[in-house]
Structure formats: structure tokens, C-alpha cells
Amino acid sequence: MPLRQFEKLLILSARLLILICLLPLSAFSQTTGDQSQNRQNGQDPDSLIRLRYPIPPLTTSPFQAPRLRSPLFLNDPKNYSSKIEYDPKSNEYRFEQNVGSLRLSEPYYLRQDQYRQYDLNRSVADYWRQRLAGENFSSQGGLIPKLHIGGEAFDRIFGSNTISINPQGSAELIFGVQINNNKNNNLPEKVRRNTTFDFDNKIMMNVTGQIGDKLELGISYNTEATFDFENRTKIAYTGKEDEILKKVEAGNVNLPLSGSLISGSQSLFGIKTELQFGRLTITSVFSQQEGKTQTIEVEGGGVSNEYEIRADEYESNKHFFLSQYFRDNYDQALKNTPIINSGINITKIEVWIT
Structure with missing residues (x-):
């Protein structure tokens, strides 16, 4: 019995081996037959391979839709x-x-x-x-896109429903650490080493904004400006031709005058309004003048100016009262200068330096 089972198992294995060897031959013969049939039909077997992501053919007819541009496809050559x-x-x-x-x-x-x-x-x-x-x-907007606000009231006040803000400029931040090490044995050990944090900034910024067609915003700021009035901030409202309120400005304004009797003012910070009633135009300014006018006379290559300085502001820590009595009666004694109203006459003073 064991010998017969072994013979049956051997015969079954031989049949399976023959079947496995004949399968590739049959597949090869079938593929060869298909290729020969395709050649007889005038078809290239390589052209029958279908790509998963096919490349669209080149458009030859002007009525066909143009080929879509995609990073997957190459661009057309320059020629x-x-x-x-x-x-x-x-x-x-x-x-x-x-x-x-x-x-x-x-x-x-x-x-x-x-x-x-x-x-x-x-x-x-x-x-x-x-x-x-x-x-x-x-x-297209810059860093901040345009905003559209609906509503008839907003359109009536500002002339449009669009808000645009365009910032320009640069900002530079400088960070640093400064370490000082003093090898002086007379100093305590904790004081010999000193660490400080250094920080500096340079900002140059210009911001222009538009709210509707009537309101404009302008800001100019520079940390390295020589004068404070070079940093300007201005908000202007411009009315239409048929409106009484022609213009309202807030911030850095000026009042130019064409006449020679009264000169105009520049570098003003406040509010300026322009009103028109028929042919009458009224311009009013409520502001603070940030600049001043000064006349300089030059004589012999030098500039001479008159100024007044109080004695206590001229030399500090060099003028003293002899006693509290003189301090209390100082203003009363010098009330009618050059006459000194004082009943005390000092004839001799001794100063000891210790």
C-alpha cells in the first residue's frame, strides 16, 4: 500500500509539472498570433499599449479645442x-x-x-x-486685498463701496548681545562680567488708503527722519462738485496764502476745512504749528542772535543762598530791578574749604 500511494503521488506531480511548462508556451503562441494578426491589419503592437495618463495628441484642426496647459506636459518649443x-x-x-x-x-x-x-x-x-x-x-491687491462693503448708506457717504489699503516700505530689526568681561581683581567676581541685549530698528513705511471715492488716508513714517514733521499723517475727505463741504483734512495740513501781507503757514497739525456757498469759499484751520520762523543776521561772517538766560540756568551748582532768609525774600527783593529792595548789606564773607 505505501508503494502504490507513492507511485500515484509521483504520477500526479509529473502531470502538474507538464501542465505548468505548457502554460507559458500557449500564452506565447497566443501573443505571437495576436501580433501577427495586428501586423496583417496594419497596426503596430506598440501602439496598442494604453497609458494610464495619456498625452493628448497635437491639435491640427483650428476648430478643435486647444490643448490644456499642464506641468505634466512639455511646453511648445520656441521655434x-x-x-x-x-x-x-x-x-x-x-x-x-x-x-x-x-x-x-x-x-x-x-x-x-x-x-x-x-x-x-x-x-x-x-x-x-x-x-x-x-x-x-x-x-488684484497687494498685501491687503480690496474690500467691498454693501449698503446704500456707505455708498452715499463715501461715493463707493470699495476699501483699498496699499502699504509700502521696509522694516529692519537688529538684534545683538554685548558681553563685557573686565579682569579687574579689585572688582567683585559677579561685577566683572556684564551682558547686555542690544536692539535697534529701522522702519520706513508709507501707507495709502482709499475708502470709497471721497476718503483718502496717507501715512509716512521714518525712524531716521531728521525732524518730527517729516513723519506725516493725513486723512482727507473730498466732496463732490455740488456739495457744500468741499474738503476736510485732518493731520499734517498747511494754509498757503497768495497775498504778501499775511504769509501762509506750513507744517501744521490739526484740522482744515473748505466750504463753498455759491461763489463764497471759506477755508478754516484749527491746528498747532510744529515749525517756527526765525530771522538770522550775518555780520562779518558770524551770526549774532539775542537771547536771555537766567542766572540759575547759566551755571548750575555755582550760585548759592547764604541762608534761608535770602531764599525766602529773593523774589521780593528783585521785584523792582535794578533797584534791590533789601535792608541787609553784606560787607565781608569768609569761605572755608575743607
């Missing part, structure tokens, strides 16, 4: 060109695509009615493309 020429012999229009002097495909011919339809479609497409590009360019 690629497409042109349409009129053939007077056939009274047709020939559409060609070339790469340099090499023609990519057979030309495509258009009748006159087809060419007119093609030219109309191309003109309409170019028009909408240019209009869309213009709208995208006008709606």
Missing part, C-alpha cells in the same frame, strides 16, 4: 509656429503647424465660410480673454 495662408488656386485657406522648417502634420484646409466662422470664434475668444485679464488685473 514652433502655426500659420494660415490663402491658396488662390484652390480658393481655400491652408492651416499649418511647423517646428522650424519641419512640418508637423498634413495641412488642414478651410473653405471661405469655414474660415469666416473660425475668425469670428477667435475674435470673440480673444475679446473675452482680454476683458477677463483686465478685470483680474484691476481686482
Whole structure:
């Protein structure tokens, strides 16, 4: 019994081995037969392989949709060109695509009615493309996009529903650590080493804003400006032609005057209004003058100016009262200068230095 079972198992294994060897041969014969059949039909077997992400063929007809641009596909070469020429012999229009002097495909011919339809479609497409590009360019914002606020009241007050803010400038921040190590044995050990944090900033900023068509905002700020009035802040409201309130400015304003009797003022910080009642125009300013006018006389190459300095401001810690009595009666004694109202006359003083 064991010998017969072994023989049966051996025969079964031999049959399985023969079957496994015959399967590739049958598959190869079937593939060879399919390839020969494809060659008889005029088809290349390599062309039957389907790509998972096929590349669209090159457009040869002007009526077909253009190929979509994608990073997966290569761009057209620089010497690629497409042109349409009129053939007077056939009274047709020939559409060609070339790469340099090499023609990519057979030309495509258009009748006159087809060419007119093609030219109309191309003109309409170019028009909408240019209009869309213009709208995208006008709606582009910088760092802060434009805002649209609905409501009739906002439009009536500011003339529009658009808010735009355009910041420009630069900001530089400087960080540093300064370590001082003094090897002086007379100092305590904790004081010999000193660490300080150094910080500096340089900001140059310009901000222009527009709220509707009437309100404008302008800010100019520079940390390295020589004078404070160079940093300007201004808000201006401009009314329409038929409105009484012509203009309102807040911030850095000026009041220029054309007459020579009264000179205008510059570098003002406050509020300026312009009103118009018919032919009457009223300009008013409520502000603080940040600058001043000074006249300088030059004599012999030098500038002479008159100024007054109090004695206690001229030399500090050099003038003292002899006693509290003189301190209490100082203002009363010098009330009618140059006459000194004092009944005390000091004839001798001794100063001891210790």
C-alpha cells in the first residue's frame, strides 16, 4: 500500500509539472498570433499599449479645442509656429503647424465660410480673454486685498463701496548681545562680567488708503527722519462738485496764502476745512504749528542772535543762598530791578574749604 500511494503521488506531480511548462508556451503562441494578426491589419503592437495618463495628441484642426496647459506636459518649443495662408488656386485657406522648417502634420484646409466662422470664434475668444485679464488685473491687491462693503448708506457717504489699503516700505530689526568681561581683581567676581541685549530698528513705511471715492488716508513714517514733521499723517475727505463741504483734512495740513501781507503757514497739525456757498469759499484751520520762523543776521561772517538766560540756568551748582532768609525774600527783593529792595548789606564773607 505505501508503494502504490507513492507511485500515484509521483504520477500526479509529473502531470502538474507538464501542465505548468505548457502554460507559458500557449500564452506565447497566443501573443505571437495576436501580433501577427495586428501586423496583417496594419497596426503596430506598440501602439496598442494604453497609458494610464495619456498625452493628448497635437491639435491640427483650428476648430478643435486647444490643448490644456499642464506641468505634466512639455511646453511648445520656441521655434514652433502655426500659420494660415490663402491658396488662390484652390480658393481655400491652408492651416499649418511647423517646428522650424519641419512640418508637423498634413495641412488642414478651410473653405471661405469655414474660415469666416473660425475668425469670428477667435475674435470673440480673444475679446473675452482680454476683458477677463483686465478685470483680474484691476481686482488684484497687494498685501491687503480690496474690500467691498454693501449698503446704500456707505455708498452715499463715501461715493463707493470699495476699501483699498496699499502699504509700502521696509522694516529692519537688529538684534545683538554685548558681553563685557573686565579682569579687574579689585572688582567683585559677579561685577566683572556684564551682558547686555542690544536692539535697534529701522522702519520706513508709507501707507495709502482709499475708502470709497471721497476718503483718502496717507501715512509716512521714518525712524531716521531728521525732524518730527517729516513723519506725516493725513486723512482727507473730498466732496463732490455740488456739495457744500468741499474738503476736510485732518493731520499734517498747511494754509498757503497768495497775498504778501499775511504769509501762509506750513507744517501744521490739526484740522482744515473748505466750504463753498455759491461763489463764497471759506477755508478754516484749527491746528498747532510744529515749525517756527526765525530771522538770522550775518555780520562779518558770524551770526549774532539775542537771547536771555537766567542766572540759575547759566551755571548750575555755582550760585548759592547764604541762608534761608535770602531764599525766602529773593523774589521780593528783585521785584523792582535794578533797584534791590533789601535792608541787609553784606560787607565781608569768609569761605572755608575743607
